[in-house]
Amino acid sequence: MTVDTKAIEKVITIAARPETVFRLLTDPSEYVRWKGKIAQLEPRPGGTFHVDFEDDKGSVDGRFVEVIPSRRVVFTWGWKGSPVVPPGTSTVEIDLEPDGQGTRLRLVHRGLPEGALASHTEGWDYFLSRLTNVAEGRDAGL
Numbered sequence: 254m255t256v257d258t259k260a261i262e263k264v265i266t267i268a269a270r271p272e273t274v275f276r277l278l279t280d281p282s283e284y285v286r287w288k289g290k291i292a293q294l295e296p297r298p299g300g301t302f303h304v305d306f307e308d309d310k311g312s313v314d315g316r317f318v319e320v321i322p323s324r325r326v327v328f329t330w331g332w333k334g335s336p337v338v339p340p341g342t343s344t345v346e347i348d349l350e351p352d353g354q355g356t357r358l359r360l361v362h363r364g365l366p367e368g369a370l371a372s373h374t375e376g377w378d379y380f381l382s383r384l385t386n387v388a389e390g391r392d393a394g395l
Contacts, residue, residue: 258343261362261374265381269388271323271349271356277388278326278347287383287393296320302328314340324349330362338369356388 267274277283279296289304295317302315315329326347331340343364350357360381365373383393 258364258366259370261360261365261370261377263358263360263377263381265358265385266352266355267358267385267388268355269390270354271351274349274356274358274384274388275323275326277384279320287387288380296326302330311335315345316341318344337366338373358384 277287279294281292281294284292284294284304288306290307291303291305293301293303295301297320298317300317300320302317303312305312312333313330314333315331317326317328319325319327328345329341329343330345331338331342333340343362346361346363348359350359358381360377362373362377386392386394
């Protein structure tokens with residue numbers, strides 16, 4: 254049986270250079286400044302993508318698929334122990350484009366079942382605002 258899946262797309266502008274945003278997406282010590290409490294990241298095709306979230310909210314596992322420095326990051330995504338979105342069953346694509354002195358970030362999260370769209374949309378809205386704050390030199394926020 255095939256499960257019908259959907260995608261989430263988010264486009265934001267960040268007042269920071271693509272190199273800064275890329276580091277926040279691929280360097281484990283930078284990643285946890287805006288998302289998660291532990292990040293194990295090996296930003297190369299086939300490399301580990303693992304994030305433990307605060308307050309025992311779970312952990313995400315996947316693999317990096319594509320990494321183009323300061324331009325593009327693609328990784329698989331899924332929640333450890335989840336029957337709805339198990340590890341590696343969806344894909345997150347993040348493209349970074351220079352935009353004046355800043356960066357236009359386009360995120361597409363593909364392969365999500367209908368029942369997971371609302372929670373992942375809410376999650377990305379929350380974490381992309383935190384990413385923006387950190388990239389622009391502010392505290393991540395609440």
